[in-house]
Amino acid sequence: MISANEVMGYGLFALAGMLTVALVLLAVVLRRLRGAQRQARDREAEHQAVLDRLQENEYRLRAIIESEPECVKLQAEDGTVLEINPAGLRLVDADKLEDVVGKKIYCVVAPEYVDFYRENMRRVFSGESVVYEFKAITLRGRVAWMETHGVPLRDARGTIYALLGITRDITEHKNAEEQARRHQTELARVARLSTMGEMATGIAHELNQPLSAIANFARGCIRRLHADGMTPGELIEPLEEVCEQAERAGEILRHVRDFVRKSELQMKPLDINQIVRTVVKFTEHEARQQGAFVRLDLDAGLPRVQADAIMIEQVICNLVRNAVEAMADAQWSRRQVTILTRLIGGDVVEIEVGDSGPGIEATIIDQVFDQFFTTKPEGVGMGLSISRSIVESHGGRIRAESGRKGGATFRFTLQASDQQASGHERADSLHC
C-alpha cells in the first residue's frame, strides 16, 4: 500500500519536476523572445542602411546628372518632359525648370522634324534604343542641330514608363560637315571645269558634226532651189534633218552646261553603259592622239544604277584620262584602255578601267587616292581623290590594282537602283 506520506512525497516530486520543466520552457521562450527582439532591431538597422544607401545613390546620381555637360532628360510617351538636367535647360535656352518640365518636347523640335521625332519616340516605347538627329528651335528661337541617344526606362514590372534621352548639340559638327560637302562639291566642279577645258577639242568636234550637217542640208536646198530643180515636197526631208541636227547640237550644249553646273547630287536610275559611251565620245579623240585605243566590254544585261550622271561621268573620265597618261611611255602596240562593266552580286554593278601601262608601284598603291598625291609632273593630285569621294558619296567603293606584268586597273562599284531591286524582288516573289 502506498502511504499518505508516500503519496505526498510523490506529489512534491511531480510538482518539482513540472516546475523545472516550466522554468526551462520559460527560459527557452525568453531566450527566443530576446533573439527576435535583437533580430528586429538588426533588420531595422539594415533597412535604414539600405534606405541611406539608396538616398546616397540618388544624391550621387542626381549630382552626376546635374553636373553632366550633356542634356539628360526623361520623357513620357506623349512627349511630356518629366525631368531634365541644367545642361538640358541650357541646350534649349530655358531659364528655369518650369519652362520645360511638364511641357511637350515638340515645342523645341523644328516642325519638319516633329513626325520624325514622334517615330523615334514610338520606337523607344516599343523597346528599342535609338540614335537620331533632328533640327531644333530653342525657346529663344535659335536653330540648332541635335543628336539624341534614346533608351527605354522600365519600372519593376518591366513596363516602359519613360524615354531616357541624352542629347547634344551637333550644330557645329553639322555645319563643318555641310561645309566639307560644299567644299567637295565645289572642288569636283572645278575639276570638271578643268577637264572640260582639256576636252574642248572633243566638245568642239561633237558640236561641229550637227552644225556641218545643218549647213550641208541647207546649202543643198538653196542650190537646188536656184537651179529650179526641185519641188517643195522634196525639201521636207532635208529640212527635217536640219531640225533634228539643231536639236542634237542643243543636246550637246545642254550636256556641257550640266557638266559645269554647280548643284547637289541628283540621283537617278541610270544606264551605266550609256554613261561610259558618253565619256568615250568626249575622250576617245585625246586618247587616239596619244596613240591609245579604247576598248569597251560592256555587259548589256545590267540593271540600272542609282547615281548622279555627271558625277559618275567625271569619275570615269578621270580614270580614262589617267589610263591614257599612264601609257605615255608605253610601246605603241600596247597602248590600250579597256572599260568593262559587269554585275557582281545581285545588285552591285562594277565598272573597271584598265590600261596597258607600266602599272602602279606596290609602295604607292595605297596612296593613289590621297589628296595631292600625284606621280605626274604637272598633276595636282585631285582626280583620284575626288573620284573616291564621289564614289563613296554614292555608297560605292573604289580600288586600284596593279598587275604583275604591269597595267593598272581601277574598279568602282555602284548600287543598282531601288526600282530594279524591287523589280528583282517581284520576280523572286513570283517564283515562290
Next chain:
Amino acid sequence: MSEPTVFIVDDDEVVARSLRWLIETVKLKVETFSSAQRFLDGYDSSKPGCLVLDVRMPGMSGLDLQERLAAQRIHVPIIFITGHGDVQMAVRAVQSGAFDFVEKPFNDQDLLDRIQKAIVFDAGQRGKNMQRVQLRSLFASLTPREREVLDLVVEGMSNKAIANSLGLSAKTVEVHRAKVMEKMHARSVADLVKMAMQNQVEQ
C-alpha cells in the same frame, strides 16, 4: 572612162548623208561609207573620182586609212575633213600626200571646188598612167636589136655611125630604124626622143 564618183567616209551617218545631199547638187555620183574598213572592203580603185574623208573616226582613223591606201599603191586624191584644233593632223595628212583638207564647218562652194579639182587631178593622173602604160608596152614591143638602134638614134648618131658601132650594114640599120618608128608610132625623130626621155624618167 566612167563617170567620176565622190567617195565619202564618215562615221557620222547624218554628216555623210548631208554631204551627199550637197555634192549631188553638182551632178556628181556619190558613194558613202560609215567606216574606213567598210571603204577598204567596198572600194573599186578602177573607178575615177576622189575621197572625202573624216580625220577622226573610231576604229581606223582617216589617217590610218590614208596609210593603208598608200601601202596598197592606191592613189585616189583624198580631201580630209578636219575639225577645230586638228590642224596638226591636217598637216600630217598633207605631208603624207593628201590632196587637200577642209576645216569644219566649211563653205559649201569651197568644198565643191576642191572636189572638182581633185576629180580633175585624178583624171589627169589616170590619163598619165594610161600613157605610161601605153609607152611601156610600146617599148616592150621592140626587139633587143631595135632597142639598141633606138638608143643610138636618140643619142643623135647617124645611120652610118650606128652601123659602125653595132657592126651592121647601113642598110640593116635603115630597116631597124624604120621598124622602130613604126612600132613606136613616132612621126619624127623628135617624137622618138621625147618618148625615150619620158620612159627614162619613169625608170
